Every structure is written in structure tokens, then in C-alpha cells.
Amino acid sequence: xxxxxxxxxxxxxxxxxxxxxxxxxxxFYYLRQLDYGLGITxxxxxxxxxxxxxxxxxxxxxxxxxVMVVLPxxxxxxxxxxxxxxxxxxxxxASVMMCLMFIIVxxxxxxxxxxxxxxxxxxxxxxxxxxxxxxxxxxNIVIGWTVLACEKxxxxxxRWVKPLIYISIPWAISIHTVTAFIYAGLPGRSFWLTAIMAxxxxxxxxxxxxxxxxxxxxxxxKFTRFDTGKEPVQTLAKIVTYALVISIFLVxxxxxxxxxxxxxxxxxxxxxxxxxxxxxxxxxPWMWASVFLAGAALILLINPRTRKNESLLAVxxxxxxxxxxxxxxxxxxxxxxxxxxxxxITEYYPTGPEVLITLGxxxxxxxILTVLYKVAISVKEEIEA
Amino acid sequence: MKSSRxxxxxxxxxxxxxxxxxxxxxxLARNESSKILKPPEALKAKRWAMxxxxxxxxxxxxxxxxxxxxxxxxxxxxxxxxxxKWIWHERFGDAFPGQEHPYIQAGxxxxxxxxxxxxxxxxxxxxxxxxxxxxxxxEDGIVMMDYHRCIGCRFCIAGCxxxxxxxxxxxxxxxxxxxxxxxxxxxxxxxxxxxxxxERLAAGLLPACVVACKEKALFFGDLGNPDSDVRKLLxxxxxxxxxxxxxxxxQVYYIV
Ligand code: SF4
Ligand code: SF4
Numbered sequence: 001x002x003x004x005x006x007x008x009x010x011x012x013x014x015x016x017x018x019x020x021x022x023x024x025x026x027x028f029y030y031l032r033q034l035d036y037g038l039g040i041t042x043x044x045x046x047x048x049x050x051x052x053x054x055x056x057x058x059x060x061x062x063x064x065x066x067v068m069v070v071l072p073x074x075x076x077x078x079x080x081x082x083x084x085x086x087x088x089x090x091x092x093x094a095s096v097m098m099c100l101m102f103i104i105v106x107x108x109x110x111x112x113x114x115x116x117x118x119x120x121x122x123x124x125x126x127x128x129x130x131x132x133x134x135x136x137x138x139x140n141i142v143i144g145w146t147v148l149a150c151e152k153x154x155x156x157x158x159r160w161v162k163p164l165i166y167i168s169i170p171w172a173i174s175i176h177t178v179t180a181f182i183y184a185g186l187p188g189r190s191f192w193l194t195a196i197m198a199x200x201x202x203x204x205x206x207x208x209x210x211x212x213x214x215x216x217x218x219x220x221x222k223f224t225r226f227d228t229g230k231e232p233v234q235t236l237a238k239i240v241t242y243a244l245v246i247s248i249f250l251v252x253x254x255x256x257x258x259x260x261x262x263x264x265x266x267x268x269x270x271x272x273x274x275x276x277x278x279x280x281x282x283x284x285p286w287m288w289a290s291v292f293l294a295g296a297a298l299i300l301l302i303n304p305r306t307r308k309n310e311s312l313l314a315v316x317x318x319x320x321x322x323x324x325x326x327x328x329x330x331x332x333x334x335x336x337x338x339x340x341x342x343x344x345i346t347e348y349y350p351t352g353p354e355v356l357i358t359l360g361x362x363x364x365x366x367x368i369l370t371v372l373y374k375v376a377i378s379v380k381e382e383i384e385a
Numbered sequence: 386m387k388s389s390r391x392x393x394x395x396x397x398x399x400x401x402x403x404x405x406x407x408x409x410x411x412x413l414a415r416n417e418s419s420k421i422l423k424p425p426e427a428l429k430a431k432r433w434a435m436x437x438x439x440x441x442x443x444x445x446x447x448x449x450x451x452x453x454x455x456x457x458x459x460x461x462x463x464x465x466x467x468x469x470k471w472i473w474h475e476r477f478g479d480a481f482p483g484q485e486h487p488y489i490q491a492g493x494x495x496x497x498x499x500x501x502x503x504x505x506x507x508x509x510x511x512x513x514x515x516x517x518x519x520x521x522x523x524e525d526g527i528v529m530m531d532y533h534r535c536i537g538c539r540f541c542i543a544g545c546x547x548x549x550x551x552x553x554x555x556x557x558x559x560x561x562x563x564x565x566x567x568x569x570x571x572x573x574x575x576x577x578x579x580x581x582x583x584e585r586l587a588a589g590l591l592p593a594c595v596v597a598c599k600e601k602a603l604f605f606g607d608l609g610n611p612d613s614d615v616r617k618l619l620x621x622x623x624x625x626x627x628x629x630x631x632x633x634x635x636q637v638y639y640i641v
Contacts, residue, residue: 037573038537039554044466048539048552108537108552108574115516115536124515126540187509187631188546265482341548342500343479346465 001149004378005371011223012374019367026360029353030105038108041354046346047337049106051330051358056102058208058329059365060179061201063095063136065209067172068239069232074165080231083380084217087228089144090372091213092172096137098365105357125182132175139168144372152379176201183336191269191336194257200250201328206243208324210236211317216373218314226377230310237313241301244320248294251327269335272345282347283335286326293323426589431609432506432526433581434636435595436618439498441602449499450474452597453579458570460560469551471579472501472594477641480627493641499603501594502549502579503627503635504528510541510550519576525607526636527581537574546631550578581605608636 008016033040043050069088072078104110121127143164150157180201183192194200214236217228258266271277276284300306300316307313339345350358423429453459453472460469474497478485485494508528510519518535521528542550556573564570568584571577582592590596595603606613615638618624624638 037553037555039467039573043552043554045468045551046548048542103538106538108539108554108576109535109572112516112534112536115518115534119516119534121515121517123512124540125513126515126538130515182540183543186513186544186546187633188628189543336543341546342475343482 001145001152001375001379004375007378008374012370015370016367019363019370022359022363023367024360026357026363029356030360032353033105033357034110038106040351042348042350044346044348046340046344047334047348049333049337050348051350051354052102052106054329054333055358055361056099056106057179057201057333058325059095059098059102060133060176061205061324061328062209062212063092063099064172064176064202064205065213066092066140067169068206068210068236069213070165070172071169072235075169078235080229080235083228084213084232084236086144086148086376087216087220087373088213089140090376091209091216091369092140093137093144093372094365094369096133096140096175097368098361099133100137101361101364102358105361125178125185129175129178129182132171132178136168136171136175139164139171143168144376148376148379151383154383173202176205183332188341189336190263190265192332194254196250196253200247200254203243203247203250204324204328207240207247208321208328210240210243211320211324214240214317215314215321218310220373220377224377225381233310233313234308237301237307237316240317240320241298241307244294244298244301247324248298268339272338273331273335277339277345280338280345280347282349283331286330290323290326290331293319293326297323423587424589428586428589428591430525430607432607432636433504433586434606434608434615434638435501435581435592436604436606436615436624436638436640437499438602438604438618438622438640439496440640441600442497442499443600444495444497446600447474448597448599449594449603452593455563456565456582456585456593457568457580458557458561458565459577460557461562462555462557462560467554469553469557469577471551471577472499474498475500481625481639481641482628484625496641498639498641500547500549500627501637502528502545502581503547503633503637504579504581506634506636507632509544509546509633513540513544515540522583527583529580529583530577532569532571532575532577535575537576539576541576546628546633547635550576552576 029040041050041052066088069081069085073081073085104113107113116127116130143161146161147157177198180198183189184194184197186192214233217233217236221227255270258270268277272280273283273287275281297316297319300312300319307316334348337346338348450470450472454461454470457471459471462468477494477496477498480498480500504527506526508519508521511521511528514520515538516534516536518531519528519541520531537552539552542552553571553573553575558564558570561570582590582594585592592603592605595605604614604618606615608615610616618640619638622640624640626635626638629635
């Protein structure tokens with residue numbers, strides 16, 4: 001099936017060329033980072049995880065959200081998702097690949113990454129995260145590819161795939177839960193020390209992931225002959241709506257607990273995020289943009305008339321994705337370090353090379369996604385023809 | 386089990402191949418590497434601990450810091466972003482958050498507080514490290530690092546509630562004023578911190594900071610020995626520890 005990747009329109013090839021350009025720039029700067037060290041980024045003694053790890057965290061969510069199409073289709077036999085499960089699974093594959101790449105680019109000694117396997121350490125959450133992420137990647141590649149290959153031959157998928165599909169459902173939940181535990185189990189990092197970290201992660205993931213999937217469906221409809229139809233898009237829109245509401249609700253819980261208890265160590269991080277602390281307000285405009293986008297998306301999504309209008313729905317999905325990217329891909333990680341355990345406020349600004357490496361990884365992810373979607377859609381077009 | 390491992394190391398001379406940093410550091414601490422067992426003069430303890438009498442710390446004195454950083458090849462990048470430090474001064478209110486109030490005893494607030502890795506009894510940095518590059522030595526509780534195993538993921542930095550750890554964001558070697566050949570330098574991309582001078586203890590010497598302090602503000606000793614200096618001080622004075630509520634059980638005690 002992979003040969004489908006090599007045949008495409010001009011538009012397809014220009015898109016590929018566009019991605020390759022960004023990948024190339026990213027690789028160039030990554031080589032410079034390897035040479036100079038992570039000091040090439042904006043990270044500092046006090047802010048030791050930033051853009052890279054935040055992207056990783058955000059993308060784990062996008063990967064996990066594939067369960068939102070797999071579960072209704074396989075568990076509840078919701079036929080309308082039949083056409084898009086493969087899109088969900090391949091989106092998961094591309095996202096997990098990006099996650100792994102972001103972890104690698106964040107390592108100070110990437111050549112020693114295999115120490116993770118040579119000295120397995122079950123007390124470390126990173127060890128478990130490595131297991132669940134790689135397992136999830138494997139599950140989705142195997143399931144997606146096998147089911148698609150059978151569709152191509154118009155035969156039912158082999159029996160052994162079913163159990164894998166059922167395993168992949170709780171497994172999706174596990175990847176984001178374990179990722180939340182990386183943060184939620186650390187003493188002295190009050191911003192992350194909250195039991196609802198995992199539920200919050202899941203809620204925001206189930207909003208941002210399906211929002212992206214809706215956008216991808218709409219894009220595919222516009223540029224290819226592949227049409228998912230209206231129903232799955234509308235069902236996804238409802239999922240996004242509920243997940244967004246829950247996500248906002250959970251953030252509200254957090255804010256109540258922090259500000260009603262008035263424990264300074266817990267309040268300071270939120271103050272830094274939304275109001276600035278001692279004149280440091282690098283993230284304040286971003287966070288308010290996130291709030292505004294979430295609010296606007298909520299209005300568009302809750303109202304059935306606007307939700308059913310696909311152009312407005314697209315706007316809402318962009319807003320959801322943007323809002324949650326700011327919340328998780330920007331605010332969540334950095335703010336855990338501000339102020340530092342010693343009360344220092346060190347602002348973090350990503351550097352040019354850091355941004356370009358980040359874009360390079362994203363481009364790599366979209367490259368993988370494009371290739372996988374190209375295969376899937378060529379197969380589906382072939383069947384319909 | 387321990388002795389059989391040591392015999393094995395002696396026989397094969399594989400001690401530098403990453404079988405844990407313990408033998409490695411012991412080798413490095415002694416110049417003739419034929420003997421891996423500890424020399425007879427080595428200082429031993431059930432539980433090493435430090436007592437800091439910050440009342441004795443005069444303003445502006447940095448003897449202990451200089452001694453430590455020189456001996457351990459700690460680089461000076463000249464900027465806060467990439468900064469690496471093992472032992473340094475903090476404001477009282479930053480070292481002991483929540484302990485400061487407007488009517489506090491005169492002098493306490495202004496006095497610099499010396500901070501370093503607490504060699505916690507229950508160290509979160511060890512718990513989170515995915516490669517065991519950070520580990521607690523079973524025999525005396527020192528929290529140590531294997532710089533050859535660390536992958537630079539910085540999980541330990543997120544895990545340490547005391548800001549005791551630093552990352553080598555760049556190659557540190559060009560920024561070391563005078564390299565001490567008796568102690569390893571680090572590469573870029575690994576984390577480092579105070580090691581309670583394991584290499585000196587193995588050679589029968591007290592930690593460099595303790596020796597360098599002319600004011601006798603630092604004390605080092607064995608908590609397992611009721612007659613040790615640190616136990617005597619802990620009996621005679623009211624002492625506090627940093628963030629005791631976190632359950633990490635810091636082994637650096639302060640007389641304030
Ligand atoms: S002070 Fe920090 S680095 Fe030292 S043992 Fe405790 S947690 Fe680990
Ligand atoms: S940076 Fe090194 S010592 Fe710290 S957790 Fe990662 S591997 Fe362990």
C-alpha cells in the first residue's frame with residue numbers, strides 16, 4: 001500500500017516540499033543544538049523544561065484522543081465513525097511519533113537514550129511513560145495498517161485484531177494518565193501537585209484531539225475525493241463540546257481550591273499566569289488569549305445552529321485547538337517552574353533555534369500524517385471506485 | 386552480594402564500565418586504581434549529615450563556596466541562565482519559605498543562609514530518575530550521581546524541591562578557572578550537584594566546605610554515632626530543616 005505515497009497531485013507534492021523545508025531547517029538547528037548543548041534554547045537553571053516538553057505533553061493528548069473515535073465505533077458499533085477510525089488511529093501514530101521526537105530533542109545526552117532500557121527503573125514515571133507511549137504507537141500502527149489492508153482486499157479483518165482494539169482503548173487513557181503523573185507526583189512543585197491533573201489532561205485532550213480531527217476531515221473533503229459525510233463530523237463536534245465544558249470546569253475547580261485556600265505557594269503560579277508576578281508577565285497575554293478563545297469556542301459549540309454550520313464549526317475548532325495548545329503547550333509546563341523552589345522568578349522566552357527545532361518536529365509529524373493519510377485515502381478511493 | 390560484586394570488579398577491572406558510580410568514584414578518588422576497596426583511612430558513617438550554624442556566617446564570606454567549586458571543577462559561565470552551583474547563599478525567606486515574618490528576631494532575615502543538596506533520606510530526585518544515574522548510597526545515605534549514565538532528561542531537577550541541582554546547558558570545561566585533575570569534569574548535557582565530598586571522605590578527609598570555613602559554622606558527621614559532633618549539636622540546639630513538610634527528610638540541619 002505504501003506505493004500510494006509516490007503518486008500524487010502537484011498540490012500534494014508542494015505540500016510535501018513545504019514540510020521537507022521545515023524539517024530540513026529543524027534538522028540543521030538540531031545539529032547545532034547537539035554541538036552547543038541545550039543552552040541554545042531559552043531554558044535556564046530555574047526553568048528546565050519548556051517548549052519541547054510542553055509540545056510532548058500536548059501531543060500525548062492528541063494521540064490519546066483517537067480513543068474518541070475508536071471507542072464509539074468498536075464498543076458501541078457506531079457505524080458513522082467507520083470511515084474515520086483509520087484517520088483517528090493514524091493521527092495517533094503521527095502524534096506519538098512527535099512525542100518521542102520531542103523527548104529526544106529535549107535530552108541533554110540523546111546518545112545515551114538507551115540507558116532508559118539498559119537500566120529500567122520502575123520508580124520513575126518516565127520509565128512507564130516510555131512503555132505506554134511505545135506500546136500505544138505499536139498498537140495503532142498494527143491495528144490501523146491491518147484493518148486498512150483488509151479493507152483493500154475486501155475481507156474482514158483477522159480475529160486477532162479485535163483484542164488489540166479493545167486493549168488500545170484503556171491504553172489510550174493510560175498514556176495521558178501516566179504523562180500527567182510525570183507532573184502530579186512531584187513534591188514542591190505546587191502548580192502541578194494536584195490530583196485532577198490526569199482528568200484535566202484527558203478532558204483537554206478529548207477536546208483538542210477531536211477538534212483537530214474535524215479540521216482534518218474538512219480539509220480532506222476540500223482537497224480530496226474522500227468525504228466523511230456530515231454525521232461523523234457533527235458527532236465529533238458534540239464530543240469536543242462536552243470535553244471542552246468539562247475541561248473548563250476542571251480548571252475552575254483548580255482555581256477555586258487555590259484561591260479560596262489562599263496558600264501562597266499554590267496561588268503564586270496562577271497569579272504569574274493570569275496577572276503577572278512582581279512585574280513579570282510574559283505569559284499573561286497568552287493565557288488571556290486562551291481564555292478568550294475557549295469562551296468564543298464554547299459559544300459557537302453549545303449553540304446547535306452555529307455548531308451545525310460547518311464553517312463556523314471550523315472556526316470553533318481552530319479556537320479550541322489554539323486555546324488548549326496555549327494552556328498545555330505553553331502555560332502548564334513553564335509555570336510549574338515559576339516561581340522556582342527558591343522563590344526566584346525567571347521568565348522563559350524560547351530562542352529562534354528552539355522554535356525552529358520545534359517547528360521541524362511538527363513538520364515531521366505532519367509529514368508522517370500526510371503519508372499515512374495518503375495511503376488510507378487512496379485505499380478508500382479505490383474501494384469506492 | 387556486595388562483596389561478591391567487589392571481587393568481580395577487582396578481578397575484571399571493569400569498574401569504569403558503568404556498574405554504578407560507587408566504584409567509579411572510589412577509583413577516581415584514589416590515584417592508584419589497583420585497590421577498589423576503601424582505604425583504611427576512609428571516613429565511614431551510618432548516616433552522614435551536616436549542621437550549619439548560620440549565625441556564625443559573616444556577610445560577604447564565600448570561603449566554603451569557593452573551596453567547593455574549585456575542588457569540584459564547577460564552571461563559571463558568568464550568567465544566571467546557564468549557572469551551575471553546588472553550594473551558595475540564599476535569603477532566609479527563600480531558603481525557608483513561610484518562616485519569615487515582619488517581627489522576626491533582628492538579624493535573622495538579613496543573614497545569608499548557606500544551601501546545598503540536603504542528601505535527603507527520602508530523595509524525590511532518586512525516585513524520579515529513569516536511569517538510576519542519581520542514586521542513594523545504601524551504606525551512608527549520600528545521594529550520588531553517575532555523570533556517565535545521566536541522559537540529561539532533568540526529571541531530577543523538577544523533582545528536587547530545593548533547587549539543588551544544575552544542568553550543564555553547555556560544555557563546562559572552557560569555563561573552569563583552574564581544572565583540578567583529581568576530580569572529573571562534566572560534559573554538556575548532564576546534571577550535577579553537591580556530593581557531600583564522597584571522594585574526600587574516601588580519602589579520610591572532611592568535606593571541603595567544612596574545612597574551608599574559618600568561622601567554624603559547618604559541621605559534618607555521623608548521625609548514627611551519638612557522640613558525633615552533629616549529634617551533640619542537634620542535642621544542644623534547636624535546629625530546623627528546609628521544607629520538612631514534604632517528607633524528604635533533609636539531612637542538612639540549620640541553627641538559625
Ligand atoms: S536536596 Fe534535592 S537533589 Fe539533594 S537529595 Fe534532596 S531532592 Fe535530591
Ligand atoms: S537528568 Fe540525569 S540524573 Fe537527572 S533524572 Fe535524568 S538521567 Fe537521572
